[in-house]
Amino acid sequence: MNAVAAPQAGLRSIPALLARNATQMGNRPAYREKEFGIWQGWTWAETQDEIRALALGFLALGLNRGDHVAIVGRNRPAHYWAMVAAQMCGAVPVPLYQDAVASEMAYVLAHSRARFVVCGDQEQVDKIIEAEEGDDTVEQIIYTDKRGMRKYDHSRMNWLADVQAEGRAAHQRFTDELDVRIAELDYDSTCVMLYTSGTTGKPKGVVLSNRNVIETARATSQFDGLKASEEVLAYLPMAWVGDFIFSVGQAYWTGFCVNCPEGAHTMMTDLREIGPTYFFAPPRVFEGQLTSVMIRMEDASRLKKFLFDHYMKLARRVGVALTDGKPVGALDRLRYGLGNLLVFGPLKNTLGYSRIRVGYTAGEAIGPEIFDFYRSLGINLKQLYGQTEATVFITQQPDGEVRADTVGVPSPGVEVRIAENGEVFYRSPGTFVEYYQNPESTASTKDAEGWVATGDAGFFEEATGHLRIIDRAKDVGRMADGSMFAPKYVENKLKFYPNILEAVVLGDGREYCTAFINIDLNAVGNWAERNNIAYASYQELAGHPRVYEMIRSHIEEVNASVAQDAMLSGCQIHRFLVLHKELDADDGEMTRTRKVKRGVISEKFADLIEGLYDGSDSVYTETEVTYEDGRKGALKATVRIEDARIVATPAQRMAAE
């Protein structure tokens, strides 16, 4: 049950799991990809054939043991195959974020010294060439999509299918060598290297061993009773540890099928067509879906709207209890059954959630209303808490013990302890090996006994044994009057409003709290349309007086709710502004996983922050923006600042009386 668990029956590596799946369930589907409007499928046997061909092709191109193979592209079977093929050759796959700009790419390419890069398409190839800055550090570029690639210098470039064809042709020459290399892989060889998105500083390469990945996959598959018949949709970035565990680790361990959408913009349609049984999504996906449901219900006919409102009210009352298997009266059960027929069933079908057995959300706090909305429909949505360094899982919620405000109990095999200052530490078979070429960071994160600091502050609930996370340990601060400042707590409350996409609360060491608000263009744009508010741009809509009015009402509601909590009542928002641009990873304001970078924001918008605290009504500002193709431009705007009403805390009210 701890760090020295032995592998089961020689299953020491992902290629070994692949071989097992190909023999034991060769005819079961392993991958599906929608292309040309049709779902194309590969069985495990076919998958093994494809991956071996690619691995042989890699050998023909001269891939060595220990080399790094970077993979940049959207979720496609070929890209997953490239990762496993690299492992077969004794090399280490390094998936990278495909929407990273060339300068970010340059850092990780140089740091990992990747000799081979597998690119999804021409766009990624261009980025790699730009990132190399003229000196050809990458020796081989392999691309999946041929389009537009004809004119490139192919002296060190190949189409992935050609590499496979070459591998098949060279099969006599390299089969023995490949089998030797596969046999060499053991539980401690590196399985994958993943770069953390890094809210602070440069990204770090987290090295995960086969032990980390396979032990975690085994334990967590058991936890949720995952079977070979599960269907997952692979749509989250391949560079993210979660996708690696779900779409490679657990998929190879249990042998379930990984479905790849046609493209990012067809994800919702593909989700509906596949109807996954096991699903993971960050809160923003659920929020986005709920927002679009609500928008569509606004436009629905009266009868439909009545049915929806009526049965959602019922679902709010008894739905969650039913999902958790708690006792519910017979009449309510009957009503719920009818609701299922009329509203919940069709709604789940539209969302693509008809077949979900296990669903997880993590990464950010999810709004209780949003969480309960899905659960009341009968979707077994749960929360987990994890990080790259833990091979995802630290804690997760068992079936029937699900709540919006906790992150669950320690995952199987994971030990968790809370330090004096409230920081959460863990130790598990999934604990990462090291940060690549960064012994100092490794040492400061993981101690000699294997305990890893998460950087999050939290506590265990005594009654239930569930872990609750408050905020990043370093973000929790003090206000000028000494009261506690937990920005994320307030931001999350704000973000639960569909109209608010992002919020940044400021106030550490200050007299009072203020906030930057980012409107959700989808929701607010629709609201504007329905209220006949004309606007020409995001900036104009963001600055509209009626939008300010609406946001102010949201903030005042949040203030009222924050005031309930005596400890955090100092975090009420006194003044706010609606930002003239959307916070964007391309401008460095957020990480690629959409976490706000506070340092960057307080520097970049220093003039706005000053305005929030010096009492001015508006501030003129110029902001640098980066376009999708990497060019830079400036955005000029006069941003208005408004006050919000503050609610007296119960204690203050008593004092006043």
Next chain:
Amino acid sequence: MMPQTQQAATGAEPYITPDGRKIGGVLMDLRNITLRFGGVTAIKDISFDIREGEIRAIIGPNGAGKSSMMNVMSGFYVPQEGEVWFRGERRPQMRPYKVARLGLARTFQNIALFDGMSVLDNIMTGRLTMVKSSLLEQALWWGRAEAEENRHREQVEKIIDFLEIQNIRKTPVGRLPYGLKKRVELARALAAEPKLLMLDEPMAGMNVEEKEDMSRFILDVNDEFGTTIALIEHDMGVVMDLSDRVVVMDYGRKIGDGTPDEVRNNQEVIDAYLGVAHD
């Protein structure tokens, strides 16, 4: 670098462009075309040719006769004088569907799609000229009909993939924004697998990003499928970047013909665009 083909005869020498595309012989040759509407002469004695594999632009101020020229090329207008040669043969007067079968497809200045039909169905109509099965077979879904539909659908899906419109495959065209409609129209024209693709102001009314996308698609179509493209466009930047050769029209006359650089430096063209002082 480029041979001047003012009075083009057939059989100009093939050559390779600097970016590696092969330009072949003359695909369409327009000889001394004059088109009149009653007393108005829309086109006055214009001759030029379009060579296989090239991107040929027709530019000119408003009312210069560009769209009329395109209608002559497509066979919709029959010129009073002059000859249209296509693929080495003089083209007789013919019905538009016959022209389409010859390998010509076009898009329109004002989008002409079926608003109530899905994107997919709209694009499928582009393949109508290639349908071999009879109406009865199709109605009964019998015989050749199914196999044929599958084959056409496959081609259409390739085009959908190519133009990156998978997400709107099933969306009724009427619900799409303008830029996407233009793309669907291009997809429909491509579905006919034309030898010569004629684009009438493919970028009118688009924003910069949409223009960049459309430019990329035009270049990719030319590059990947080897389709010859004739286009009318107002945006000079786009024309100069995209095309191999440019014809400039003004008041129904041809005032310039050559590479973008040659045209740019042609005094008559400059006068037509910027105006000229009358003494």
